[in-house]
Amino acid sequence: MLQTIQIIAILQGLFLLLILIRQKKEFKPVNFWLLIGLIISIIGYSIGDDDYNLFVKDAHWFFFYDLLFITFFFLFIKYQYSDKKTFDKKDLVYFIPYLIFAIFEIFENIFFEENAITTIFLRIPIMIAISYYLFNTIYITYKKAEKKWVLYFLIPYTFIFLVEKIADIVYQQHDSIPFIESYGIIGLSVLLFYIIIFNFITHPKSILPKPKMEKYKSSNLKKDTIELQKQRILDLFEKEKIFKNKEIKVNDVAKQLGISRQQLSEILNLHLGGNFQDLLNKYRVEEFINALQDEKFKNYTLLGIAFEVGFSSKTSFYTCFKKEKGMTPNAFKKNLEKKDENFQ
Structure with a gap:
């Protein structure tokens, strides 16, 4: 039975x-x-x-330990929710408990037998370190993962790991509960591979994130040109108020400035903090707020003012306003009126 489980795990792993x-x-x-x-x-x-050992009876190869894949699992989840693009060499320190354990196993097999001293000074610290990896991995997954498929493997595995390692320490003998180590861990590995394959097919981004495209990598805009165009863009919005034109497009502005659409997008995204539509919405919202306090618009409805400042629909107006100010236009107007009453 165990050999069947091993073969299934190996075949699933190779397929993955x-x-x-x-x-x-x-x-x-x-x-x-x-x-x-x-x-x-x-x-x-x-x-x-x-x-x-599936292929060589009684073979001891000294590096097939669960501590290794726990460490990889911990680092995999750690980087899954990190913006790091390359492996930080400092994180190699996490492999130290596994390396110490593997070296100790070699020496133990050749030179001496395990005793209470090696248990206290070696097995217990290593168990604590690996337990930290497991609980930290569970915590990161629970807090940050949208799809929590990892927990279906991690929670039962953590229980098995703790039971097995505590038994090893108590009995001062490695593999003291062989049933748990063999059927339990390898069986869960089959489950893990199945979950990864299933999610890789249905929700690939939950397994591996796509690399972010490096925008504007080949940009040839000079610093002086960027500063000049930034000011010209701000003048178009603040002085000429181009955002009031409901039909305004990014190509129109690029043509007016005499630059390409890509160069305009670069300046907007990297130097003005948002894309063209974001900038339009920001200025429209601010203009709407100014209009609320202008006697000229006293008899206008909220939607009427919104259309005057460039919004083309009620939905886009309410959505953009709430995004910018964190409340609806009606709630914002009421707050303004209360402030005016208190001031008077």
Whole structure:
């Protein structure tokens, strides 16, 4: 039965590797390689060591430990919700508990047997460190993940890990509960691979984020040109009030300034904090607020004023206003009226 579970885990892992490698260029490199490391380490664990080796009976290869794929899993989730584009070399420190444990296992097998001292000074600190990885991974997933598929693997695995490691410490013997280590962990690995494959097909972004496109990488705009065009754009909005024109388009402004649409978009996004539509909406909202306090618009409805300042529909007006001010136009007007009453 165990061999069947091992074979299923290995085949699923290899199938997943094939899918990922074929689409490698579509994903952020750091996330991609951490997931590859996770999958390979689980495949290695599923092949087994000690009494569970699938191909070589009683072989002990010293590096197929669950500590390795837990570390990869922790780093994979850590980078999943990070803006980092490359692997931070400082994060290699997280592999130290696994390396210490692997080295200790080699020496233990060759030179000495485990005792109470090695348990206190080695196994307990390593168990605490790896437990931190597991609980931190659960916390990050619970707080930040939109799709919480990881928890279906992590929560039961964390329970199994703690039970097994505590038993190892109590009995001062590695693999003290072989049933949990073999059927439990490898069985959960099968579940994990299945969940990853399913989500990779249905919600690929929940597995690996797409790399953000580097906009304007080939820009040839000089600093002086950028400053000049910034001021000209602001003049168009603040002095000429082009936002009142409901039909105004980004191409019209680019033509008026004598620059390309791409250059205009670059200046707007990188140096004025938003795209063309964002800037239009911002100025329209501010003009609407000014109009509310102008006697000229005393008899206008809110929607009538909105149309005067450039909005073309009730929906876009209410949506943009609430986005800019955090409240509806009606609520904003009432607040203004209360302030005026208090002032009087």
